Amino acid sequence: MTVKILLPALVTCLALVTACSTAVVGSGTQAATTTTTTTATTSSTTEEADPTPEPVPLPTIDEGAPAQYCDDAFPGALGKPMLAVVVETPSGRLTCDQAAAVLVDYYAERRDPTAGRPPLVIGTMTCNQVPEPALPQVVCADDDNLIYSMWPQT
Structure with a gap:
C-alpha cells in the first residue's frame, strides 16, 4: 500500500x-x-519559456566624463577613419588598441552607420550605432568597460 x-x-x-x-x-x-x-x-x-530577448539599450555617453581619446585611426563607418575613445570606469581595463580592435570588428560587420538594428556582440561587449550621434557614433559596453567611436575632430 x-x-x-x-x-x-x-x-x-x-x-x-x-x-x-x-x-x-x-x-x-x-x-x-x-x-x-x-x-x-x-x-x-x-x-x-523561450521569449525573444529584448535588445539591451545603449548606455548614455556623458561627453564630459573622463576618457582617453585614442590617437590611432582605424577604418570605420563607410571606410572612413574613426577614432576610439575609452571612457574611464571604476573597473575598466581596456587600452586604446583593445578598444580599436573591438570597434574594427564592429565596422567589419556594419560599415554603414544605420541606427535601429539589433545590437552586435563583439567578444564580451555589446555594440550598436547611436541613433542621433553628437560625438559618439558606435557605443560598446560590457560589465566593466565603455568605449565608443568618433569621427576625427578637425
Missing part, C-alpha cells in the same frame, strides 16, 4: 520540479534522469 501512494506522489513531484525548472533544461542532467512522462512535460514548458 505504501508503494501505491509513494509512486504517484513521486511522479507528481518529478513533474512539478521539471515543469518549474525550465532554466536547467538543456543541461543534460535532468533529461537523463526523468521519465518519459516528465520529459514530455518539460518539452511543452520549454516551448513557452
Whole structure:
C-alpha cells in the first residue's frame, strides 16, 4: 500500500520540479534522469519559456566624463577613419588598441552607420550605432568597460 501512494506522489513531484525548472533544461542532467512522462512535460514548458530577448539599450555617453581619446585611426563607418575613445570606469581595463580592435570588428560587420538594428556582440561587449550621434557614433559596453567611436575632430 505504501508503494501505491509513494509512486504517484513521486511522479507528481518529478513533474512539478521539471515543469518549474525550465532554466536547467538543456543541461543534460535532468533529461537523463526523468521519465518519459516528465520529459514530455518539460518539452511543452520549454516551448513557452523561450521569449525573444529584448535588445539591451545603449548606455548614455556623458561627453564630459573622463576618457582617453585614442590617437590611432582605424577604418570605420563607410571606410572612413574613426577614432576610439575609452571612457574611464571604476573597473575598466581596456587600452586604446583593445578598444580599436573591438570597434574594427564592429565596422567589419556594419560599415554603414544605420541606427535601429539589433545590437552586435563583439567578444564580451555589446555594440550598436547611436541613433542621433553628437560625438559618439558606435557605443560598446560590457560589465566593466565603455568605449565608443568618433569621427576625427578637425
